[in-house]
Amino acid sequence: MYTSAIMVESLREALATRVVVADGAMGTMLQAADPSLDDFQGYEGCNEILNVTRPEVVAGIHDAYFEVGVDAVETNTFGANYANLGEYDISDRIYELARAGTEIARQVADGWSTPDRPRWVLGSVGPGTKLPSLGHAPFALLRDNYQIQTAGLIDGGADAILIETAQDLLQAKAAVIGAKRAIAASGKDIVVIAQMTVETTGTMLLGTEIGAALTALEPLKIDMIGLNCATGPTEMSEHLRTLSKTSPIWLSCMPNAGLPVLAAGGAYYPLTPSELADAHDTFTAEFGLNLVGGCCGTTPEHLRHVVDRVRGRELKPRNPHFEASASSLYQAVPFRQDTTYLTIGERTNANGSRAFRDAMLEENWDNCVDIARAQIRDGAHVLDVCIDYVGRDGVADMKNLVSRFATASTLPLMLDSTEASVVQAGLEMLGGRAIVNSVNYEDGDGPDSRFGKIMPLVQEHGASVVALTIDEEGQARTAEWKVRVADRLIKDLTTNWGMSVESILVDTLTFPIATGQEETRRDGMETIDAIRTLKTMYPTVQTTLGLSNVSFGLNPAARQVLNSVFLHECVEAGLDSAIVHASKILPMSRIPDEQRAVALDLVYDRRSYDENNIVSYDPLQRYLELFDGVEAKSSAETRAQELAALPLFERLERRIIDGERMGLETDLDEALLDRPALEIVNDTLLSGMKTVGDLFASGEMQLPFVLQSAEVMKTAVAYLEPHMDKADESGKGTMVLATVKGDVHDIGKNLVDIILTNNGYNVVNIGIKQPISAILDAADQNSADAIGMSGLLVKSTVIMRENLEEMNARGISNRYPVLLGGAALTRAYVEQDLGDIYQGDVRYARDAFEGLRLMDALMAIKRGEAGAVLPARRERRVQQVIKPKTTELVDMPARSDVARDVSIPNPPFWGSRVVRGVALSDYTPYLDERALFLGQWGLKASRGDGPSYAELAESEGLPRLRYWLDRIPTEAMIEPAVVYGYFPCYSEGDDLVVVWHEGPEEGKERVRFTFPRQRRDRHLCLSDFFCDQASG
Incomplete structure (x- = not known):
């Protein structure tokens, strides 16, 4: 019985509602059966041959797993791929062996299935032995052979395709895309699962973080992501926690039976069946896993315990926060940066950088890589790669460059080309999630248009895309035109191509504003207005610009200032990213006042006119005068x-x-x-x-x-x-110090290292982007007295919280005091919120010197010194609520004398509507600063000689308020909106009763509000101003 829609649908329903248990190891069980060389047809070790020579052995293993109660088994097709079978010179048998293995599993599963208890078949797709990211095999070759294998699995009756033990992200993408092609060709709806193998190092074999894998694979529309092989469940815990909090798709876990142990009799896996069940018990209860099972070393007895413990358990609800991102082979980079715009480096562009173009023309690929690395040092988050050049083979150049950038750079790439074949060449070299630059409607959106050729590639590879506001009429110049084209693009990309809004980067186009032509004067303003409007219409869409075009035609010094000022204004309007030369952007504080003011006048076309309507002040003319003869180099001098x-x-x-x-x-x-x-x-x-x-x-x-x-x-x-006096004391104590996972900032951490080291402490500084497992390993290996965690990003505060929760879960919180520091932290968050969570001591260190004082206190306590204590945790100040006094009731009328003979207006609509895009400046004048400073921030004057409230407001309150008022719109931290509406209602004494205006409940009570009534005068109540039910 081959796969039916009913079987697949039942699997989907089960995965969506309860924990499904799959089987354990296949290879371990086959080895135990001790097949002969004849069984292998001379291909010793090729387990897939047993599907045709010893099908009863394979079927017996499936039977053994079903007998202990599992829901699904994996086919014996792990190595039925081009690389593995190619080593035996039988790669022409991929389809045959894949189908044979699946038919065995299907037949056994059908024998165990009942209408109330279906049993499913997971078609196993292993990684093979080729790593395409390292050039071992072409992407297209692997993809096409994975398609052949998947076709065999589908035709044999698989209910799901399980791509497992992925070690190279590019190989995983080839397998997923090949599987998707086979599924599309079959016309069936097969579940697709992708499982990564994370080594004991905390990354995949080539250095990929689990977040990068999720970013790259989720857009490929897989159904589930998970972990299997390489380690036991203990080593998987941290990565599953990450996936649980971030993955919008289902989760799976199939660990080995622990890490292998070498003994006299050979290697063995030490994890007992009850220990595997304990692990899955925890994983399903805490992380909301949908599918569990086992990998190497796990047996039917292991799975019996797992079935008894978790099978059929109701899924733990998850509320994942998935950030729209691009990724390299190594790491994910969110499109929305915590404290700045996403910087897309522009220097790896043959049309924008002479140095890069010359290196490419000379085929000096090392120099090209050096230019890319220089942009990383300058602060770029993504690299824009454009190799289009007349007379060159773009496909060859793209392959040569991207293959090098993919492994030499930790940053994601933006593939910038007008040719679909060149874009495809780049996509097939990248394991991470790329950004394709770009699509537009210049020649329409038909199948033969550039849009129609590029978008199938974007869709198949799960890339993000830059959408230019260009239509059949040309490049959009006005804000209204830009927004109209952007709206069309967003609706097209989401409706017809399955993209999420947050994966689209809309480029509202930048034009030179210093040409002197009247028609270009407003171009800067129109771009800014378009960004602002677009962000109100689509708050989650990304916006980007090729920034430097705004200053085209000016000398380098003038360009640098205008680019910097224009970028600042665009970010204020909601710009999320920009293609720039990061080191050529100046902070506003370094631009002379007049240059900055005139640049702003130029951007906003603030010309002045006299009484005869003749221009009396032209910012363009003044700007040219300011930079006449000025060179960027002389500015530095x-x-x-x-x-x-x-x-x-x-x-x-x-x-x-x-x-x-x-x-x-x-x-x-x-x-x-x-x-x-x-x-x-x-x-x-x-x-x-x-x-x-x-x-x-x-x-x-x-x-x-x-x-x-x-x-x-x-x-x-x-x-x-070297000039600092080191403390004479030695061995005062040991701190393990790290920047937390996902954060690359280490300046403050390194200063703590220096200060503590020079005061006699042993500091084990393990660097940046450290997962909690690495931190705890270092703490254990070095017998640490305390752990210090640092981070600059807002998301690092969440990671710190998760780290403390993990330390609680491991039962070691009382062993390690924790000091936390970083720009995004506050004392109240650490010492109240995190202090309430962590079962040990946790304190906030504002700077390195406070960290030193805290370490001194911790070590004094450890030595048992009299009176030694940590500073008390500081609680967040909460304004005391004074309960109002109660008074005796007095006789009051049921209704006041409010007039009732008034005409009732007809509402323009029933129900509610939302007004978005309310500017922050529209409602900040209504902010009660005193209530904010006193009640929320606790800026209260102290007794004696301490600062007064006015001094606190001036020194702390107002600067902090200005900081947030600037940061909130820049980073789009909130989305202010007004909700208003019209609802039918009637009064009933002090109550206002709102009724349904449509549907089956029309006219029935929807909600009731009770309002207070005045105790004197006219005894007014808000309900009096609405008609009662008797009035109709």
Whole structure:
């Protein structure tokens, strides 16, 4: 009996409602059967041959698993692929062996199935031995052979395709795409499952994080993602937690029976059946897994315990937060950055960078890679790769470059080409999720248009896409035109191509605004207005721009300022990303006031006219005058001269603020003649970083420039470190220090390292992007006295919370005190919210010196010193609510004398409507600052000589408020909206009764509100202003 729609539908229904249990190892069981060389037809070790020579052995294994109660078995087709069978020179038998193995499983499953208890077949697709990311085999060859294998599985009766033990993300994509092609050809609806193998290192074999795998595979429309093989359940826990919190699709887990142990009699798997059941009990209860089973070393006895423990369990509800992202082979990069715009590096573009073009024309691929790496150092999040050049073989160039970038760069790629064949060549080299740049309606949207050729590739590979606001009439110039085309594109891409809105990057186009032509004067404004309008219509869509076109025609110094100012204004309007040369963008705080003001006048076309309507002030003319003869290089020299004129310590502080490294060591040498190294760090360098923080909070400095300043700080501290007096005490204590998973920022962490080390502590600094498993391994190996976790990003605060929960789950919270630090943290969040969660001690360290004080206190407690305590956890201040006094009731009328003989207006509609796009500035004037500062932020004057409320408001309240008022619209943190409506209702005494206006409940009570009535005067009540039911 082959696969029927009923069987697949029953599997989908089961996976959606309860825990489904699959079988355990196949290879282990086949080895136990001890097949002969004749059984293998001379192909020793080729288990798939047994499907035709010893089908009864394979069937007996399926029987053994069904007998213990599993719901599904995997076919003996793990190695029925091009790579494995090719090693035996029988790759022409892929379909035959895949179908034979599936028919065996189908026949056994049908024998165990009943109408109330169907049994299912999972068609196993293994990875083979070729890693396409490393060039072992072409993507297309693997994809096509996976399609042949899947066709055999479908024709043999599989209910699901289980792509398992994936080690290379590009191989997993080839398998999924091949499977999808076979399923489409069959016309059947088969479940597709993709399982990754995460090594003990915490990543897949080639270094892929589990988040990158989810980002790359989810857009391929698979039904389920999970983990199998390589490790036991303990090592999978952290990655399953991540998937549980982020995956919008179903989850699975099939671990080995632990990590193999070598003994005199050979290797064995140590995990007992009850221990596997314990693990799946925890995984299903905490992480909401849909499918569980076993891999290497697991037996029917293991699965018997699992069935008894979890089979049929109701699924734990999950509320995953899936961030729309691109990904490289190694990591995912969200389209929405926490504290800045997504920077798309523009220098790997043959039409925009002479250095890159020359390197490509010379086929100096190493130089091309160096240019890409330089952009990473400059702060790019994504690399735009354009190799289109007249006379070149674009397909060959794309393959040569992307194959190198894919493994040499940790950043996702944006494939920028007008040729579908070139885009396809790039997509077939990338294991991660790429962005395709771009599609538009220049030649329509028919099958022969560029849109019609590019979009099938985008859809099949699960890429994101840049959508340009160009239609058959041309490039959209006005805001209304841009928005109209964008709306059409978004609806087309989501409705006809299955894309999610958040995977679309709309480019509202940038045009030069300094040409002097009247028709270009408003182009900057129109782009900004289009972004703002589009973000109100589609809050989750991404917006992007090719930024530098706005300043085309100007000299380099003028371009740098105009690009920077225009980018700032676009980000304020809601821009999410920009294709830029990151190192050429200036923070607003570094642009002279007049240059900035005139640039803004140019962007917004603020010309002035006299009484005769003749232009009296032209910002373009003034802008050209300001930069006449000015070179970008001389601007840097001018800043160097300005720095040289400052007093020494003010100059050092300014170097931190400006991120200016040149001359730093000379200044530090001079400073050391006057002050101790630690004093220079504490009083001068940290003061500069505080100013950087203030500028960042006010929106005058963006994150890339904050990081530049932090790098100079890091260099300065490292230079001063040998001059710091080390504490005489040795072995004061050990801290394991790490930046948490997903965060690459380490400046503050490294400063903590230096300060603690120079005060006698042993610091084990394990670096950035560290999962909790690595942190705890280091803590265990080094007998740590405390753990320090750092992170700059907002999402790092969530990771820290999850890390503390994991430490609770492992029962080690009382063993390790935890110190947390980072820009996104607050003392209240750490010491109240996280303090309530963590079963051990957790404290907030504002800076390295507070971290030192906390470590001193922790070690004093550990040594048993009298009176040694940690500072008390600080609770969030909550305004006390005073209960109103109660008074005696008085006689009051049921209704006041409000007039009733008034005409009732006819509403324009029934029900509710939403008005979106309410600007923050429209409602901030109504903000009660005093209530906010006092009641919510706790800025209360202290007794004695402490600061007054007015001083606190000026020094803390207003700067913090300005920071949030700037950050909220820039990062689209909230989506303000007004909901209003008209509903039929009537009054009943003090109650207002709202009734249904349509449907089967029309006229019946929907909700009731009770309002207070005045105790004196006219005894008014809000309900009096509505007619009662008797009035009709």
